[in-house]
Structure formats: structure tokens, C-alpha cells
Amino acid sequence: MSTVIVSPPSERIDYATVLTIQTKWIVLVGVLMGLFVAALDQTIVATALPAIIADLHGIDLLAWVPAGYLVASTTTVPIYGKLSDLYGRRSIMLVGLLIFLAGSALCGIAASMMQLISFRVLQGIGAAALTSSAFATIADLFVPAERPRYQGLFGGVFALASVVGPYLGGVLTDHISWRWIFYVNLPIGLVAMAFIIARMPRLHSGLRASVDWAGTVLLIAAVVPLLLGLTLDKHVYPWSSPLVVGLFAVAVLATGLLLVVEARASSPVIPLDLFRNRTFTVVCAASLLIGASFFAAIFFISIFMVNVVGVSATAAGSTLIPLTFSLVASAVTSSMIVQRLGRYKWIIMAGFAVALTGFGLLATLGTDATRWDVTWRMIVLGVGLGPAMPLLNLVIQNAVPFQKVGVATASRQFFLQIGAAVGTAVFGTVLSTRLTAQLARTAGPFLAQLSPSVRAVNLEHLRSGAVTSGAVSGSMSPALREVVRQAFAVSVTQIYTYAAFVLAAALLVIVALPEIPLRRSNRQDPTSPVG
Numbered sequence: 119m120s121t122v123i124v125s126p127p128s129e130r131i132d133y134a135t136v137l138t139i140q141t142k143w144i145v146l147v148g149v150l151m152g153l154f155v156a157a158l159d160q161t162i163v164a165t166a167l168p169a170i171i172a173d174l175h176g177i178d179l180l181a182w183v184p185a186g187y188l189v190a191s192t193t194t195v196p197i198y199g200k201l202s203d204l205y206g207r208r209s210i211m212l213v214g215l216l217i218f219l220a221g222s223a224l225c226g227i228a229a230s231m232m233q234l235i236s237f238r239v240l241q242g243i244g245a246a247a248l249t250s251s252a253f254a255t256i257a258d259l260f261v262p263a264e265r266p267r268y269q270g271l272f273g274g275v276f277a278l279a280s281v282v283g284p285y286l287g288g289v290l291t292d293h294i295s296w297r298w299i300f301y302v303n304l305p306i307g308l309v310a311m312a313f314i315i316a317r318m319p320r321l322h323s324g325l326r327a328s329v330d331w332a333g334t335v336l337l338i339a340a341v342v343p344l345l346l347g348l349t350l351d352k353h354v355y356p357w358s359s360p361l362v363v364g365l366f367a368v369a370v371l372a373t374g375l376l377l378v379v380e381a382r383a384s385s386p387v388i389p390l391d392l393f394r395n396r397t398f399t400v401v402c403a404a405s406l407l408i409g410a411s412f413f414a415a416i417f418f419i420s421i422f423m424v425n426v427v428g429v430s431a432t433a434a435g436s437t438l439i440p441l442t443f444s445l446v447a448s449a450v451t452s453s454m455i456v457q458r459l460g461r462y463k464w465i466i467m468a469g470f471a472v473a474l475t476g477f478g479l480l481a482t483l484g485t486d487a488t489r490w491d492v493t494w495r496m497i498v499l500g501v502g503l504g505p506a507m508p509l510l511n512l513v514i515q516n517a518v519p520f521q522k523v524g525v526a527t528a529s530r531q532f533f534l535q536i537g538a539a540v541g542t543a544v545f546g547t548v549l550s551t552r553l554t555a556q557l558a559r560t561a562g563p564f565l566a567q568l569s570p571s572v573r574a575v576n577l578e579h580l581r582s583g584a585v586t587s588g589a590v591s592g593s594m595s596p597a598l599r600e601v602v603r604q605a606f607a608v609s610v611t612q613i614y615t616y617a618a619f620v621l622a623a624a625l626l627v628i629v630a631l632p633e634i635p636l637r638r639s640n641r642q643d644p645t646s647p648v649g
Contacts (some may be wrong), residue, residue: 157275163183192345215244219307262516347365350365397517398526422610441497452504481612510530
């Protein structure tokens with residue numbers, strides 16, 4: 119029998135104390151299943167992209183299949199965080215599931231690439247509600263001192279999605295149809311909805327306020343042009359092109375207007391007063407830098423594996439599995455230590471130090487690297503970054519008033535995703551520039567010996583980041599192949615050097631993080647900024 123709790127809209131219920139542990143676990147199962155389908159959809163699509171291109175054509179629009187999802191989810195995360203504080207996690211989770219499942223069903227019947235991209239945007243809008251509400255729900259169900267025990271579950275969901283997604287996507291694409299990578303979300307999502315409807319209470323903050331529509335519109339106007347400017351193909355639209363410059367100008371103008379509006383709004387979508395809380399500011403700044411360094415590392419490792427180590431794309435993807443497991447194991451272990459000791463700052467800093475070592479080791483890779491050489495370095499990186507994922511959520515939720523847990527948690531996720539987008543775009547430009555310069559210097563004499571037709575194909579493959587396909591590979595002399603491998607090795611490892619500097623900046627930021635004792639009750643909310 120479900121637990122029914124009724125209270126006036128303005129009165130906040132302390133769900134951590136009134137709900138039974140059985141009800142909490144049922145709620146967690148539903149939330150984690152919703153989180154799983156959102157995380158799965160970020161990984162399952164990659165292996166189906168060749169089949170999608172063959173069926174729908176439109177290869178020039180291929181990048182927008184993942185980019186549309188990213189832009190939509192990143193933009194709406196802070197909006198959902200605010201709405202969940204106003205209307206409760208349950209309502210936002212159900213709305214998010216409905217939007218996400220509708221987008222999934224429509225993706226499965228898409229008849230063109232433009233339709234698929236549009237429906238992926240719809241999926242991203244729904245997924246943002248699932249992720250932002252899920253991370254805030256743990257703050258509703260458990261007091262800060264108990265949360266570390268359950269933080270590992272959320273990391274485990276992302277790990278499972280990272281491992282299962284590419285494999286499941288390949289199996290469904292090869293044996294049924296690429297359309298089933300979207301249909302598979304429907305039964306899981308419906309079961310999650312059943313759990314949430316049956317046992318999840320409203321989980322509201324007790325905050326009574328109106329929706330900040332002006333701030334919402336300006337936030338979208340600021341973030342969408344920024345992400346579009348970052349994700350557009352820089353070979354077609356260089357950084358200095360009028361379109362990219364114009365998008366960045368719109369983003370800057372909208373950001374300025376957003377700050378003015380939010381400073382005067384009675385219930386801002388991003389409360390600027392939170393930035394007077396030193397913990398909130400430090401965590402958001404660190405999350406931005408972590409996103410830029412860590413996700414760039416994941417994005418470019420497959421390029422190194424395929425073009426330097428010489429493995430298949432499938433084998434390159436499996437290199438991330440040990441990274442994922444080490445990250446989750448480290449996250450769970452660090453959460454257990456914090457649960458026992460009640461202290462977190464030195465654990466986060468120690469993790470960053472280990473991650474810096476991992477980036478330094480990755481930067482030493484050369485053309486003689488084996489699959490194992492890359493794997494054990496990725497494990498070191500995962501062990502180091504593992505504590506940051508759950509503990510920074512814990513830290514920020516422990517430091518802000520409960521009425522703002524949703525928007526604070528979503529803000530942290532927002533900065534993490536913005537950092538990932540910026541880092542991937544900037545490091546991608548670094549890779550392209552360095553690779554072009556390296557090849558121009560070392561491969562010129564070899565390319566000049568090829569016939570014009572083969573040379574043109576070869577250069578096109580180099581620009582795409584692949585040197586091991588078809589006639590191009592067969593036409594390469596061993597000496598030329600070695601020159602190309604060296605160029606990729608130098609270019610990719612340079613990115614890890616830069617990523618190490620970005621993470622070092624995050625470590626310096628964390629030095630300023632206050633160590634606030636974990637609260638034993640959600641009723642004892644801090645109401646003043648941390649100095």
C-alpha cells in the first residue's frame with residue numbers, strides 16, 4: 119500500500135524522516151530506471167550511426183544526431199531544477215519520462231535525418247528532467263550524513279549504460295533494426311513510470327513562487343547559440359566565420375540580459391544569491407573544469423586507439439569499460455569513506471591528484487603503445503576522478519537551503535555539461551590544427567608520391583580522423599603509415615597535456631572549498647552564505 123502524505127503547499131515535508139526505508143527503495147528504483155534510459159540513450163546511438171546514415175542518408179547532418187540531444191538537455195537542465203523545487207520532483211520526473219518516451223517513439227519512426235534530429239531534441243528535453251530530478255531526489259530521501267551510502271548507485275547506473283549501450287546498440291542494429299535502439303526505451307520507461315506513480319510522493323520543497331519566464335527565455339537564448347557555435351563543424355564554419363561569431367555575440371548579449379533580469383526576479387531560474395555561497399561557487403567552477411578535461415579525455419581516446427594502436431572501432435570503445443568500472447569503484451569507495459568519517463575535501467583533492475597522474479601518463483603514450491598501455495592509464499584516471507562525481511553533488515546539497523537543492527544540483531550538472539561541450543570543441547580544434555601542421559611537416563614527401571585521386575581520398579580520411587580504411591590504407595607505404603601514426607600520437611597526447619592543466623586548475627579551485635560537517639537532518643538548513 120502506497121504512502122500518502124498531504125500537506126499545505128507552503129509547508130515542506132521532511133521526507134527523509136517520514137518515509138519508510140521500503141518506500142525509499144521503491145522510489146529509488148523508479149528514479150534510477152528513468153536515469154538509466156536517459157544515460158543509455160547517450161551511448162546506444164553511436165554504434166547505430168552507420169546504419170542510420172545508410173537508411174536515412176544526410177551524412178552532412180550526422181553530427182547533429184548527438185549534438186541536438188546535447189544542446190537540448192544542457193539548455194533545459196537548470197530550468198527543470200527550478201521547476202522541481204516549485205512543483206516537486208515527482209511531477210517533473212513524470213513529465214520528463216512522457217517527453218522522453220514520446221521522443222523515443224518518434225525517433226523510431228523517423229523518415230529523414232531532419233526528423234530524427236528534431237525528435238532527438240525532444241528526447242534531450244525529456245532527458246534533462248530525468249537527470250536533474252534524479253540527482254535532487256537523493257537529497258529528498260536521505261539526510262546529508264546518509265547520502266554517501268547511496269551515491270554510488272547513481273554512478274553505477276551511468277557505468278551500466280556506458281557498458282551496455284554500445285553492445286546493445288550493435289546487437290539491435292545488426293539483428294533487428296537501428297530503430298529498436300529507440301524502442302527499447304519504451305518498456306523500461308513505462309516500468310519506471312509505474313514505480314513513480316505507485317509510490318513516489320510529491321517531493322516538493324515547500325517553496326511558493328511564480329515561474330521566472332523571462333529568465334527561462336533568456337537562459338535558452340544564451341545557451342543554445344553558445345552550444346551551436348561550439349558544436350558546428352569547424353571545417354565548414356571556422357571559429358572566425360560570421361555565423362559562429364554571430365552566435366557567440368548573441369550568447370554574450372543574452373547572458374548579460376539574463377544577469378540583469380535574474381538580479382531583479384523574485385524567483386529566478388538561476389538564483390544569483392547562490393553564488394554568494396562559497397561552496398556553491400567553488401563546486402560549479404570545479405565542475406566546469408572537470409567537464410572540460412574528463413569528457414575530452416573520453417572523446418579522443420578512441421581516435422588514438424584506432425589510428426595509433428590500430429584496433430577496430432569496437433575494440434576502441436571497449437577501452438572505456440575499465441575506465442568506467444574503475445571510476446564507479448572509486449566513487450563507491452570514496453562515498454563509503456565519507457559516510458564513515460564525515461569529511462570529503464581531502465578525498466576530492468587526493469582524487470584529483472591521482473587523475474592528474476593519469477593525464478600525465480596518457481600524455482607519455484607514443485606509437486609503440488599497446489592496448490594494455492592505454493587501458494591501465496585510463497584505470498588510473500578513473501580512480502582519480504571517481505570521488506568527484508558523487509561527492510561534489512553531496513557537497514553542494516549539504517551547503518544550500520533545502521528549498522534550493524533542485525536548482526543547485528541542476529546548476530552543478532549544467533556547468534559540468536557546458537564544460538564538456540566547451541572542452542570537446544576547443545580540444546577538437548587543437549587536435550585538428552596540430553594534426554594538420556604535423557602532417558604538413560612530415561607526410562608531405564610521402565603524399566606527393568601518391569596519385570592525385572588516391573592523395574585526395576587520403577587527405578579526406580585524415581581530415582575525418584581515420585587512416586585505416588579501404589584503398590587508402592592499402593596504398594600507404596609502411597613509412598607513410600608510420601608517419602601518420604606518429605602525427606596522431608603527438609596530436610592526441612598533446613590534448614592530454616592540456617587536459618592536465620585544466621584539471622590542475624580544478625584542483626586549485628577545490629583548495630578554496632569549505633569543509634562543512636554533513637548535516638544529520640534536512641531541517642537544519644543553512645540560511646546564510648558560506649564565507
